[in-house]
Amino acid sequence: MTSIAGHPGIAGRIAEAGANYLSERRGILSWVFTLDHKRIGVMYLVSILFSFLLGGVFALLVRTELLTPRRTIMDADTYNQMFTLHGVVMIFLFIIPGIPAALGNFVLPIMLGARDVAFPRLNLFSYYLYVLGAVFAVLAIATGGVDTGWTFYVPYSTTTNTSVTAVVLGAFILGFSSIFTGINFIVTIHKLRPPGMTWFRMPLFLWALYATAIIQVLATPVLGITLLLLVAERLLRVGIFDPALGGDPVLFQHFFWFYSHPAVYIMILPAMGVMSELVSTFSHKPIFGYRFVALSSVAIAMISFLVWGHHMFTSGQSPLASMIFSFLTFMVAIPSAIKVFNWVATMYRGAIDLKTPMLYALWFLFLFGIGGLTGLFLGALAVDVHVHDTYFVVAHFHYTMFGGVAMAFVGGLHYWWPKITGRMYSELWGRLAALLVFVGFNLTFFTQFVLGTHGMPRRYYNYPAHFTSYHQHSTLGAYLTAAGFFLTAGYLIHSLFRGRRAPANPWGGATLEWQCSSPPPAHNFDRPPPVGDPYDMSRIRYDDAIGGYVTAEVAEPAGAGGGPGR
């Protein structure tokens, strides 16, 4: 088995050349005008992590205020602005673009075996749109904040004096950023697959990004027109959502959720894609049920368009519509559960390596499991009437979005960190931070399930004294989580300067990005790489000499081996 070490493979050859995408060109302008998907991905990553920090600070302020009933550190209006900004920043600036625009941009073309995305200039443009949208959001903070909640419900959002217009325009611009990324990904996956890369040989992360991109392209324009109407309502008083002028405020909710429910799948689907990669790689075992996992992404994307009404069970929707939406909501559980079962089956009898990314994958399984199941509670009409607009909903949402998406994002970040930066982070600190995040998260949000069932409404500034202990536990948990993430930031930054140089394949992944050096060369591949089964681990062996994995017999022609797709 050790004889394989003599085959450094493609990665070795490219590494000898020395140049990678980071070192090829230098200077600030080489970043500002770059068309390289990897550099754009890195710029996205930095921006998105900054947004995560910003949104996290707002969250900590909200939790700190809730330490005691009545005033703790801020007045009620400031509190309203804090939870709104937390929501807006986290949703529009962190979770939606997080995995697709940052990690996806970096790895999608490499995983596919392409040299870049189909439209590199559009890619850079969408990054600057993201920055512009973020500037609008920051502008809103500077000019009086927003206090509508991230959902911008009318009629309040059309009558409040806060900077709703700036934030809404920001979200509109971010929507276009998201649309262009989606178009880019769909076209790349359709048209830039190298010879041999059939649909069912694509890594599951790409399937997930593809399904995500479909939603981005089909749902985001509806958000666009909704936000435009909201701005028109505020600036021109068109009256389209104003009952005093014959308009219908519930129509806004329909429009908003027609986008924003699929949007939660824009958030979760890429996370599920990351999960598939993490679970397979760190179990050192091919993914179980490849086709089911791949197609369940598409199924989720389809069904996601048909469930928006479950946000409006108590908004005066007809009972028949509510029942249909309730039924369709339950339907989403099926493809989601298919994925979860397949991940668990993948781990079964695998050689599980509890590295930091895998820990986050386990957190995802556990937390998303709870988040998904409580989603069924909320989809049930009778239960929803009781717990809607309580902390139960807040906890459910955070279990899926934070416990699901953010965990997968952080897991994916650790997974591809050596590929992106060429450095290894400290595994010990990584595991410690992951543990801290897990404990902190559950302390924060599990208490909120309890609070919710006891009737604590969401977004309230004040609460009865007997809720105090729950709120304090929750806040303590938030501090622990934050400590975990600050620790993460610390050792990741440290690794940039002091980290061990990363081998091409530090984890034993079989997808194509592990075949090029870490960091990858500027054009990814000099010639289309040999494409095989993305989860065929049989030829991947650990090599002590380079501290990473190597693939035996790299030059085997495409088409050999039993891919899951045929």
Next chain:
Amino acid sequence: MKGEAMLPAVRSAAAPADTAHPGAPRVAHHFATPVQQFESAQLGMWLFLATEVLLFGGLFCAYAVYRAAHPEVFIYAHRFLDARLGALNTVVLVSSSLTMAWAVRCAQTGRQRGLVGLLAATLLFAAAFLAVKYVEYESKWRHGLLWGRYYHPAHGHPAGDASGQAGTGQAGQEPANASAPGDERPMAAGPNQSPATIAAGAGPPSRGGPVTLGGAAGPGATPPAEATRIAASAAGPRGLAWHLRRPDSGRHDEPRNVQIFFAVYFLMTGLHGLHVMAGMAVIAWLLVRSIRGHFGPGYFAPVDLAGLYWHVVDVIWIFLFPLLYLIHG
């Protein structure tokens, strides 16, 4: 379909074009062939057009909701739009689609002068469309036929004496308004006639028959004025505007919430107008490039894609025209 037909042109041109034509296809480093590059661009454009359709889809959806909630408003208010100007604009825009498609063909076959001329013609048609739109908007603006809070119709108030005089007072403006007769018809109404009754009976014969809904009132079966009395949908929000805004100035047969029609009208045509302007900017850019000879059989993707966009803008108008102008026409 269309793309398939053009691909041979790309393929055949691909090999010699590097040197033969100034508009040689520049294949970006990440594409293997010009065909792959062209197909990618085309797929990207189709996806973008899908997002455009969905953007307008929201407005069409709003239209459906409000028309279902306020059928009487739409039937009443659409008569303030001039179907003749709308029809003129439809012809103008369809013609521009023709010239655009022809321009694409010229680019593919390398007819340089044809390409320049047809792009210029498309640009002119687009400008004509906006000019007609301006005439319409200006007339609405003058008569206070605006959205939401700004709806203050300047037409007569036939309910009482004072309003009747207001109506005759406005008749003095008629010579100035004659350029847009359809819009002015409500103004020309006698003191006791609503626009709807004119259309139903005594008015100019150019417009359709009496306004009816369902089979309740057949043509001529009931007095024309009664034919306009269509009950507001029970399910729809009734709105408080009538009472809040001007409690004393209502015409007895003007339904409530007419402003919602104008909100929908201005939002839909306004967004469409913005798309026309964006299209004009793109076509102007293409015109400059085609004058410089950038396009030919080897490289015509920008013309082709802009053509696709232009046709979608056109198709959206083809839906807008009947939905807004030809209700119960």
